[in-house]
Amino acid sequence: MHTILPFLLAMIAVIVLLNMWANKLKIAYPILLVVAGLLISFIPGLPVVKVNPDLIFMIFLPPLLFEAAWTISFKEMRKWWRIIGSFAFLVVFFTALSVAVVTNYFIPGFTIALGFLLGGIVSPPDAISTGALTKFVKIPKSTSAILEGESLLNDASSLIIFRFALIAVGSGQFIWQEAALSFFWMVIGGAGIGLVVAWLFVQAHKRLPTDAPSDIALTLIEPYFMYWIAEQIHCSGVLAVVSGGLFMSARRLIFLNSASRIKGFSVWESFVFILNGIVFLLIGLELPEIVDGLHADGISLKTAIGYGVLVTGVLILARIISSYTAMISTLIFRPSVAPSRNMTNRKRQMLLLPLMLGWTGMRGVVSLAAALAIPATMDNGLPFPHRNLILFITFVAILLTLVVQGLTLPYFIRRTGVFDAFDNEKTEEETRRKMKQGLKQHVYELLKSKYENELNGHAGMEKFLKQWEEKSKASDDSWMNAKTKALFIEVLESQREYLTELNKDPKINEEIIRQQLYQIDLEEERIKSV
Structure with a gap:
């Protein structure tokens, strides 16, 4: 030995x-x-x-x-x-x-x-x-x-x-x-x-x-x-x-x-x-x-x-x-x-x-x-x-x-x-662009449809909506309370469901979907640690 x-x-x-x-x-x-x-x-x-x-x-x-x-x-x-x-x-x-x-x-x-x-x-x-x-x-x-x-x-x-x-x-x-x-x-x-x-x-x-x-x-x-x-x-x-x-x-x-x-x-x-x-x-x-x-x-x-x-x-x-x-x-x-x-x-x-x-x-x-x-x-x-x-x-x-x-x-x-x-690179880049645009629109519509009343007048909720609408990140995490954290997790889970449905399209490269799902997992773990 x-x-x-x-x-x-x-x-x-x-x-x-x-x-x-x-x-x-x-x-x-x-x-x-x-x-x-x-x-x-x-x-x-x-x-x-x-x-x-x-x-x-x-x-x-x-x-x-x-x-x-x-x-x-x-x-x-x-x-x-x-x-x-x-x-x-x-x-x-x-x-x-x-x-x-x-x-x-x-x-x-x-x-x-x-x-x-x-x-x-x-x-x-x-x-x-x-x-x-x-x-x-x-x-x-x-x-x-x-x-x-x-x-x-x-x-x-x-x-x-x-x-x-x-x-x-x-x-x-x-x-x-x-x-x-x-x-x-x-x-x-x-x-x-x-x-x-x-x-x-x-x-x-x-x-x-x-x-x-x-x-x-x-x-x-x-x-x-x-x-x-x-x-x-x-x-x-x-x-x-x-x-x-x-x-x-x-x-x-x-x-x-x-x-x-x-x-x-x-x-x-x-x-x-x-x-x-x-x-x-x-x-x-x-x-x-x-x-x-x-x-x-x-x-x-x-x-x-x-x-x-x-x-x-x-x-x-x-x-x-x-x-x-x-x-x-x-x-x-x-x-x-x-x-x-x-x-x-x-x-x-x-x-x-x-x-x-x-x-x-x-x-x-x-x-x-x-x-x-x-x-x-x-x-x-x-x-x-x-x-x-x-x-x-x-x-x-x-x-x-x-x-x-x-x-x-x-x-x-x-x-x-x-x-x-x-021409794989061009096709995959176009797929990524459309997927991210679809995710952004999906999240924005989810927030507007389910939380329209709560979004008005709530600083944390408005900042959260603005983040998705403008694709920008908040510079300060102090606004992240338990309620906004739960909302974040719900949004990420909704994105997974959206990507799962999107993956049923035979023209979409599944590897791109998996890469985005991995990014969502990383984002969820970051939010949990805040």
Whole structure:
């Protein structure tokens, strides 16, 4: 313990420093973390890192998925559900099938079942890597919503493929009828468990006399409960966390007060940042042990690297093919929502947009966890075939997609200008202007309709009305008595209701609404402290 604790503390310090460096270089911090972990692993005298797969699945995965479900726009997910669903399920299966066919043909002793196992491991793109990357480049909200929605669901679909392939390798047979029933149970049961547990926690937040610290503590344990309960009855824990997170995210204004939302945002932001950093460092630190396993199996490093590059190429090509297929399907069956409909240089943009979408498939946390979850031996006591090679190919796929795609994607986006025609900044600025103007008018009408008699002749009330009418702030808070404070809180709550209704407009970017709601929360806490 005395050896590991300083090592863990040093890891966190390295994560913080590398994140600052990545921001300065304007690249995604997972890239630097993986490379740093790889370099650190060669330092002599460091403790040997042995990653327990249950640690990543149970400790890391639930909160990372839960936080992602809270930040995504569910409205945008509903709008693009067809392409999100196809990428999360059909594309993952197509990628796994492509990997299975290629590895079965090129790698000696690799069966179709082993190929599907490897395909299920490396097929899901990593949401954290894509999110960290896209903050340095301008992409439209539709593309961002597709990437975020896909990342929430493809982890579940890939792990389902992984489980079935693992059974097929271990038993030597695959019964389609049983697999189909198990698949539906994992999907429906996982989503159902997540919704039920989330509803129970919402009731606990609403009915118990909680404060901000206890609310935050509950949110920290909620994803673990959802994941654990679903896994106990052989459902998809990933889908349970995702469905439960989406359910609670849509109701955050109902069961959390402003203090809990503000403080919880900061706690979760730091918590998820540290978890992500540790996992990506562990990916690099794990390589020496994987290489030792290859040597024990008599596989040369050069040969294993070749297999890794081959599989990585299949992953990239399969995703690009899928992106063009999705675009063609959208143009045929849903031309009204085709993202290219307003582009000035239509043909060029239509050709480049799926290519950019296909180039976003960086691999990461889930692929590492799934690869490490392969047992060392099968039920009959024999060593699991090609386990070390699968681990190494997974590492190569993670490293190459992070470094090659991660470093080149921002350059390609800026060089091609594929997203310039969307003119996001102008649209969002206009939306903000109209939203603020609407809020001002809404508040003024509320005050005039409900408190017209009290406003006349009351200095504090008149000053309050003038503030909203002229968009100015009072220089002195001494006028804030209990009555005006209650009125302030009522006005802020009315603004939340107005924004909630405004958010039903499909043309409004939900991220802008959430930013304004956060400002209202800050204003409420300021008023309470006066």
